[in-house]
Amino acid sequence: MSSSRSVTPPKGSNHSVKLFLDEEDKTQEALKTFKCLEENQYANKKLGNAKHNEFMECDCYEEFEDGTNRACDENSDCINRLTLIECVNGLCGSCGDDCQNQRFQRKQYADVAVFQTKLKGYGVRAQSDIEPHQFIYEYMGDVISEDVFRDRLVDYDQKGYQHFYFMMLQNGEFIDATAKGSLARFCNHSCNPNAYVNKWVVSGKLKMGIFAHRRILKGEEITFDYNVDRYGATAQKCYCEEPNCIGFLGGKTQTDAASLLPQNMAEALVVSVTMEKQWIKLKKQQGEKIAKSEENNINIEFVESLNPPPCGKPEDVIKVMSVLLQVEDALLARKLLQRLFNIEPNSNLHHQILKLHGYTCFVKLLQLFKEDSPMEAKILDFILKLPKTTKNGIISSQIDKEVEQIGKLNSELEGTCNKLLQKWNDFETYKRITKKDIKEASSKMVDLRRIRLPPGWEVVHENGKPMYYNAQQKTKLHQPPSGSSKTFNPRRPQTNGNLTTPKPSIKRSRLDDEEYEKQKLRRLEKEKEAIEKVKEEEREALKLKLEMENRRKSELERIIAEANRQRDVEKEQLAQSEREREEKRLKKKNHHLEHRWDKFFASFVPGLLRRYEQNEGLSHDHAKQCARDIVKILTSKELKKDVTKTPPEEPSKDKRSKVKQFTASYMDKFLIKYKKKHNN
Structure with missing residues (x-):
């Protein structure tokens, strides 16, 4: 009989790891025990939808090398990748098709195999080394509602099933991989895992992926912390054999010992394992029970006790924004927003917030807190303090419409909403840089893909040419601003410190004086016409602005008059809504x-x-x-x-x-x- 062997631990591990290279490959045998899926199966179309349904583009640029598009890779600053959103062909314009941020769609799974463990049934091992944070596999199955989930729990229990394969997708929705799923269902639990689960948005749907927590060696078993209560299932002995093993899976022991927050939320709120253990120990000493909310798998009392520090570096903002884009719980959103609200004034991190789909995120948060006026006011005040940028993000997120609606419905916030709308009205709209623009810029020795700009600067398109724009400073430059840096690309050799090799200039023959004067006059005429055209456009814009202001003023007066007439009706509607909510709560x-x-x-x-x-x-x-x-x-x-x-x-x-x-x-x-x- 073959056996495992121990090797020197990889970096990040505190003890030796076991390798199972000699164990027989049982993948084909395991595949016969369930139906293998290529995609999740949804009980209805509404299940599995991300809360922000509109697709969000990144600002990366297409970059082919050896026939492969290298855009949006792990070394890039792709805002979609940073906020756990995959790019989609045909929707993400500038980064091109088949970029490197499509791991779920292209099923770029790690090389793994199923083997028979000694005490845990089947397990999954790495067939080659897996690097930290590498995508391993998607956890797939039937996506079902909470009612169906609870019925299946009872049904599976009555049928005597020993193993349950449920994973929470979002509030009220679960993935059931019992009868249908992927090889990820065979990944076992460990109290000291080498992998973790993260939630991604892919084409508007939520997906659960397993990623490497540290470097995983060839032959090592892949495990993650189940980190869920077993919903009344009988406690089972844990066979992970880790030094910190709690002894059981499921039942009260697992509930008390499990993490109080999922990993991505814990990182965003600066919560360490030590903090959780100390809190749990204190509660047990006080004789208090420890339980997690069934709705979102968090300990509410623990979250309420947190006082997270302000974001101090770009990495903090990335972690907070990636969770805020997916968060559904108001308490978690408050704690995460606290980290943003307390950032030092005029910090460059405010630019980072806007870059990471900030306006789209704030639309979602304003909708989450639509019945909490004080919190709405805090969010609006914070948005008002954010630096000036282009108007493109405001238009694409439609935050201006959301703010306008709030101002109409809430007289206390009307002033702040009007200030925001007035501020945004002064922003400029620019055409997005296209692939054609990149090629033209490349021919002029400027590689836009390899320029890292200082905070507040953007690449925009004006009069057919790429330019560098800072909305806060109201500055436009033809060359990269001071403080810009060229990001190093290890795949491409550099020559004399330049990203592109200059093309030899072509000397043109000198024109005779008469022809020169004719061209000069024609050029002056064109410049004069261009100036007149710009002035005319400015006059038209000013006229349009005044008309819009008058219409807005008339509309506000009409709304106020209508609100006065409908006050009694609205009060009754609010009272009826409150009664319905109370009946729902009692039920x-x-x-x-x-x-x-x-x-x-x-x-x-x-x-x-x-x-x-x-x-x-x-x-x-x-x-x-x-x-x-x-x-x-x-x-x-x-x-x-x-x-x-x-x-x-x-x-x-x-x-x-x-x-x-x-x-x-x-x-x-x-x-x-x-x-x-x-x-x-």
Whole structure:
């Protein structure tokens, strides 16, 4: 029988790792145990959609080498890649087709194989070395709603399934890889994993990918921290054999020991493993229970206790913005925004926020806090302080429409909204740099793809030529501004420090004086015409601006008058909405109480039925069904008495006695029917 061997640990690991190179490849055997999918399967079209549905372009440029487009690779500053969004052919204009930020779409999986572990069933090992943060595999399956998820939990439990393959995708949505999925379903849990799970947006859909946490050696098992409660599943022993192993998967032990936040959220909020352990230890000393919200897999009390520091460097902003673009929970959004709000005034990091799809992110956040006026005010005040840039991002994100709507509905925020709209109205709109522009710039010794500009500078298109523009300084330059740097590309040799080799100039023959004067006059006429055209355009723009101001003023007056007439109607609508929300909240609370009462009675009712199996010849299945029926009846009685009462931690002696009497009465009636049926 083959066995594993230990080797020197890779960088980032604190102990030796085991290699399983000698274990037989069981991939083909494992593929027969489930249906292998090429893409997720969705129960309906609404499932799996990212909250920001509009596709967001990056600002990288097409760069072919040896027939391969090298744009948006791991060494680039691709804003989509930094914020966990994949570029899409035909939608991401300047970076071209088939760029390097399409790992999910192109299924650029690591070389892996399935093997048989000693105690954990199948596992996944690396067939070659995997570098840190390399994409390993997509976790695929059926994407289902929470109701279907809970039904399947019960169904799989009744069928006696030992392994569950559920992964939360977002609030109320789960991936079930039990019957259908990918090889990623065989990745086992470890208390000291070498991989992690990250959520990406791909063509408007959310995808879960497994990535290397550190360098993974050829033959090493690939593991990640499941980091989820097992939703009532029986606790199982953990066989990861790590020094920090907590001993069990699932049940109370796993709930108490699991991370309080998913990894990407913890990094964005500057939460370390040590901080989590100290907090858990303190709560246990105080005798308090530790639980995570089923909606978003976080510990709410722990998050509320955090006071994260301001972002101090570009890496901090990247981590915060990547989570903010996907966050659905208001509490997490508040804590992350706190890091942005407290950035030092006039910091270059404000430019970084805008670059990382900032306006699109703020549209999403304003919608998230649409019923929280104080938070809306803080966000609007922060946006008002952001530096000037081009108007392109405002138009593409449609944040101006969102702000205008807020101003109409909330009189307290109307002033701030009008200031923002007025500020944006002065921004200039420029045409985006195209592939043609890049080729023209290259012929003039300027490689736009290899210029890293200082904060606040952008490359824009004006009069058919690329230019460098700083909206804050109102400055346009034909050459890169001071402070620019040429990013080094290891794939391309450099010559004399230049990115492109200058072409030899061509000397033109001197014209005679008469022809020279004619050309000079023609040139002056064209310049005069161009100046007049610019002045005319400025006059038209000013006229249009005044007309827009008058229309806006008239529209605001009409809205105020209409608001006064409709005030009573709106108050009634708000009151009705509040009543509906309260009814929804009570319904959800009652459902939660019903579940807790079921769990309370289920803790001891089945034990009362064992004697009927032993003495009355009742089958185990019938006894189990009777226990369920009795639990449901008892729960219904408790809720009829008091819909707000919660069950005690342990049943009292009196409660046990009453339940025992009820059970005996119920079983007497049931046995009469049962024996009559079976005797016949």
